[in-house]
Amino acid sequence: MHTPNNPQYPQQGASFQAVQEDEIDLKALLFNYLKYWPILGICMFAGILIAFLVNRYSTPVYKVESSVIVVDDKPTLGADLFEAGGLLQGKSNVENEIGILKSYTLAEETLSELNLNVLYFSDGFINQQQMYGNVPVLIEVDWRHPQLVGGMFRIEVLDNEKFSLSIEDDGFQVYNPADPFYKSKLTQDPFIKSIQYFGEEIKGDNYKIKVQNISALAGEKLLFQLKDSPSLALQYKNNISINPINKQASILTLGLETPVRRLGEDYLNKLMEMYLARELKEKNRAAENTILFIEEQLSGITDSLTYFENRLERYRSENRIFNLSQEGSQIFERLQELEKEKSQSEISLKYYQTLQTYLSNDQLDDLVAPSIIGVTDPLLNALVINLSELQAERIRLTANFSEQTPAVREVRSKIQNTKKALQENVNSAIRNTNNMLFELNNRIRTIEREINTLPETERRLLGIQRQFTINENIYIYLLQKRAEAEITRASNMPKNSILDNARALQNPIAPKKTLNLLIGLILGLILPIGVITVRDFLNTKIEDPKELENQLKVPLIGVIGRSTGDDGIPVLNNPRSSVTEAFRSLRADLSYLAVNKQKTCILFTSSISGEGKTFISINMASVFSLMGKKTVLVGLDLRKPKIAEDFRMINDKGMSTCLSTDMPWQSVVKPSGYENLDVILSGPIPPNPAELLLQDKFAVIMDEIKEAYDIVILDCPPVGLVSETKELFNYADVSFYVFRQDYSQKGNIQILNNLVEKGGVKKVYGILNDVHIDTGYGYGYGYGYGYGYGGNSYGYHDDVHVPWWKRALKRK
Known part of the structure; x- marks a missing residue:
């Protein structure tokens, strides 16, 4: 308890x-x-x-993996000076190479070599398997024409010449080559199912393709899908994973997850090939710019050299003079050395001026390394190389990110700082070169005064030969530098290399x-x-007896199972039932609740109608009558009487009759038909039930009834709905508050608790009625019989076998 x-x-x-x-x-x-x-x-x-x-x-x-070795760049001569000064910031070569390998541009170049814009699928029962390599048909797509991309086409081969083309999955978008990065929605059906011929052009407003038969047989079915290059490149860019094998290593592992192993291997191999080709192209760009610069200089020197060569030959022939005198030769040799030095300085000045123009016009892709031209300034060489690398990195980043991305802004800031330092260095070099030329011109003018002492014929020959020699030296010098640049371009090799070619893992990862x-x-x-x-x-209804027991402020004294039939009095009509045993057990408990009382008045109420208080009142009266106790059941529910129905009586007179007239209560007592059990019905429903029960006459009647009977059972109205029940507690020796499983609201528990704590009601106990749902733990009272209760207003009905799945899904 x-x-x-x-x-x-x-x-x-x-x-x-x-x-x-x-x-x-x-x-x-x-x-x-x-x-x-x-x-x-x-x-x-x-x-x-x-x-x-x-x-x-x-x-x-499947997971496809490959690896490349990234070689760290060796610092150029003078670069360490700038890094120490904070001008040239150090960079992670491995991180840069990861960025290049994951770039959109490199993915697009790789896909353009592999031609993966058409995806082929076999027609499976549940899913579709992608095909690659040996496909039965070839789809030729004119990407210069708008195309339907994203959706799925179906091909069914009819014979060697014809096939049926239809739409399998209508998820198309329109790719327009004039605006390749933005696709528009398809607003109309592309076409209906049609018969086409192999090799003939299939053209519409949003498609232009040809289907070639490679090895397809009649009845064969397959699907294909078109993917535009920008979307495909973005897909592969996002799917590829590139990571160093550890933090200290410069070996990168490339990974790609794909349902087709051979496709993944081909893509990674081609990606590494294009990566190395890009690196080689970047290396050759400086040599190509140098060759272009030299050839521009040679185009002017060649004409001058030809002119002075012809003029020298004519002068020697006309004046019959071929060699200079000893004195003239000495002067010419001295002058030739100065002119050679002057010509090299002029070439350097042209390079500086060209470099200055490139910097002013932001032509950073056309920069020529000064070391190739012959300029040995380590400072200038380091600045030009670093600026070229920063420009290449900016191009790579802007191909994948916007200009406002922090990485792009950082590179742009580095370019501005390096460009400013390079401009200052170039301006200084131009000033120094002009000073050197000024000094050389002064020395040349001094020698020219010595030339004036020679005979006129020899003097003119020396002047012509001098011009020829100057152009010849420049021409030979430029040819030598061009040859060096071409050798450099031919000998260039990528500094990075492939360590492992792509290979798919044996078992799938998903x-x-x-x-x-x-x-x-x-x-x-x-x-x-x-x-x-x-x-x-x-759930707001009471189901678990343990939960009810824990929340009540009074003892839960009994649990009554569900009755097995329509009979509302199982105690009298089915004395061997388990429900009857529950009432016998409750009767036994009453001997402890009402100690040393020869005559006992017991009250039953509940929160609302339908919780079974009348059912329990009738059966408790019955179980006492079976003991030989003279028992009376008094119906005090004057608003909604139910006792007459169960005893098959007519509710023509009762307690309301006694209280509203002078009729004695003995006149309304009706025999129940069972030994030792009488019934006082509630009587006709009066207009003022509360006032009738609260008058002094009712107290007198109750005293007389208690004297006349051993056991008095009071079937009272619901205390949660009417007010008079609170007064009726005073007439009872023991009161019971009835709850019904899966019917009473959990909030009703508080009504009883308030009666005890605030209303001062004593000797009240709880009863859980209609227990038919197994809460899985047992009730602690031994009443877990599993019988039924329900049906009419109080819910009686036969106990039928309920399948376990209905009991689990539940309720009622």
């Missing part, structure tokens, strides 16, 4: 009770779920079955079969438990 926290009722040790209740709650929670074991089992089986089907019919995905089965099992367990938990949380 539950002991409430009330001075009327004795208490056990608080700590022991708390521990015991915690343990019972944990067990009750466990058993509450275990009672749904068939549903849990079915859900877990369904989860495993779904996971098995996913494993069975999912397209396997689907993860064991993990999927485990997830299916867990979800099959968690989902129904979650549903049960939410349902129980949202």
Whole structure:
């Protein structure tokens, strides 16, 4: 018996009770779920079955891997000076190469070499397998024309010449080559199913393709899908993974997940090939710019050299003079050295001026390395090389990110700083070169004065030969530099290299079969438990006797099961039933609740109508009558009387008759038809039931009834609906408050608690009626009979066999 926290009722040790209740709650929670074991089992089986089907019919995905070696750049001469000054910031070569390998531009160049814009699929029963390489038909696409991309086409081969073309999946977008990065939605159906011929052009407003038969046979079916290059490049760019093998290493591992192993291997191999080709192109760009610069200078020198060569030959022939005198030769040699030095300085000045022009016009892609021209300034050489690399990095980043991205802004800031330093260095070099030329011109003019002392014929010959020699030296110098640049271009090799070619792993990485089965099992367990938990949380009706017992401030004295038939008096008509045993047990408990009382008045009430207080009142009166106790059942529910129906009586007179007239109560007593049991019905429904029960005459009648009978059972109206019941508690020796499983609201518990705490009602106990739902733990009273109660207004009906799945899905 539950002991409430009330001075009327004795208490056990608080700590022991708390521990015991915690343990019972944990067990009750466990058993509450275990009672749904068939549903849990079915859900877990369904989860495993779904996971098995996913494993069975999912397209396997393979991991393809390759690796490259990244060689760190050696610092150029003078670069360490700038890094120490903070002008040239250090960079991570590995991170840069990762960025290049993951760039959109490199992915697009790779795809243009592989021609992967058409995807072919075999027509499977459940899923579609992608085909690659040996395909039965070839789709030729004119990408200069708008095309339908994204959706799926179906081809069914009719014979060697014809095929049927239709739409399989209508998820198309329109790719326009005039605006390749933005696709528009398709507003109309592309075309209906049609018969086409192999090799003939299929053209519409948004498509232009040809289908060539390679090895397709009649009746063969396949699907194909068109992918535009920008979308495809973006897809591969996002799917590829590039990581160093560890933080200290400069070896990069490239990974790609794909359902077609050979396709992944071809893509990674081609990607590495294009990566090395790009690096070589970047290296050759400086040599190509140098060759172009030299050839521009040679085009002017060649004409001057030819002119002075012809003029020298004519002068020698006309004046019959071929060699200079000893004095003239000495002067010419001195002058030739100065002119050679002057010509090299002029070439350097032209380079500086060209470099200055490029910087002013932001032609950073056309920069020529000064070391190739012959300028040996290490400072200038380091600045030009660093600026070229920064420009290449900016181009790579802007191909994938916007101008406002922090990485792009950082590179742009570095370019501005390096460009400013280079401009200052070039301006200084131009000033120094002009000073050198000024000094050389002064020395040349000094020698020219010595030339004036020579004979006129020799003097003129020396002047012509001098011009010829100057152009010849420049021409030879430029030819030498061009040859060096060409040799440099021919000998260039990528500094990075392929370590491992692409290779697919033997086993697929997806689907993860064991993990999927485990997830299916867990979800099959968690989902129904979650549903049960939410349902129980949202349930506002009383189901669990233990929960009722814990929340009541009074003892829960009894649990009555559900009756098996339509009979409302199982105690009299079915004395061997388990429900009858429950009432006998309740009768036995009353000997402890009303000690040393030869005559007892027992009251039954509830919160609302329909909770079974009349059913319990009738059967409690019956169970006492079977003991030989002279018992009377008094119907005090003057608003909604029910007792007459169960005893098949006419409610023509009763307590309302006595209270409203002078008729004595003995005149309204009716025999029940059973020994030792009389019934006083409530009588006709009066207009003022509360006032009738509250008059002094009712108290007199009750005293007389108690004297006349051993047991008085009061069937009172619901205390939660009417007010007079609170006064009726005073007439009872023991009061019972009836709750009904899966019918009474949990809020009704507080009504009884308030009666005890605030209303001062004493000697009141709880009864749970119509117990038919197994809460999985037991009730602690031994009444878990599983019989039925319900039906009419109080709900009586036959006990029928309810399948377990209905009991689990529940209710009523």
